[in-house]
Amino acid sequence: MSEDHDGHIPTPDYSHLDSTDFERVYEPSEDTFILLDALQSERHHLATQRPLICVEIGSGSGLVLAFLARLLSKQEQLVCIATDINECAAQATRKTLERNRVVGDVIVTDLLTSLSTRLSALVDVLLFNPPYVVTECVPGSRGLESAWAGGERGRHVMDRVLPEVDRLLSPGGVFYLVVIEENDPDEISSLLETRGLTVKRILSRRAGRERLVVLKASKLRDFYHNYLTN
C-alpha cells in the first residue's frame, strides 16, 4: 500500500474480516472513515511532528491504527499500540496490522488501564473513536454493544479518558477524538482546555442522523505554552 501523487493513503486492507467477524467486532463505518479522513488531512502536521509513540484506544477492526502507521511509514521508528476491551476486536486488530505489514502491540484492556502509568507524557498521537451513541443504559458486556452504546449523552466511556489526556500526551502530542453533536463537543473542548490543551474541530460531516465531529486536542510544547500564558 503506497500513497498516490497527492499523498493520499488508500484504506488499509481489511478483506480478511468478514460478516462473521462483524457479528463480534465493530465494522468500519462512517465514524471510522471520518477519522481516516481527518488523519489524512493532518499528514503534514504529523510528518513535521515526527511522532514515535502512537496509541489507539478501542481499535476494533484495527483499520485506523493501520492507516496511521501507513501515513507515517516514511519514519524510521514508530511504536504502535492498540487496546480494546473486546478480545475479538483485539484479534481482528492483530490480523489487520499483520495484513498491512504494520508492527504493533495489541492489548486487551479497559481503555489504557494496564498501560497508563508507563505511557505518561510519552504518547505522541492518541486516537479514540469511542462508543458515543446516546443510550439509556450502559452495557456491562464486552460484546458488540459496548462498541457503540455510550450511555447518558453518549459520554460514559469517553468521559473516563478525557481527564487522562493531558497526562498521557508528550509535549507537542495530539489527541484525535470522534464525537457527535449530542455528546456536546463544546463542553468536551472546554474540559480539555481547562487541562491546558488546545482544541479544534478539524472535520465534521453528516452521516444519516448523526453529525460527526473530529476534535483535535494538542499539547503545546512547554516553551510555547509559557510564552503564550506569561
Ligand SMILES: C[S@@+](CC[C@H](N)C(=O)[O-])C[C@H]1O[C@@H](n2cnc3c(N)ncnc32)[C@H](O)[C@@H]1O
Ligand atoms: C465505535 S468502535 C470504534 C472501533 C474502531 N476504532 C473504528 O474506528 O472503527 C469503539 C471501540 O471501542 C471499544 N471499547 C469500548 N469500550 C472500551 C473500553 N472501556 N476500553 C477499551 N475499548 C473499548 C469497542 O470494543 C470498539 O472496538
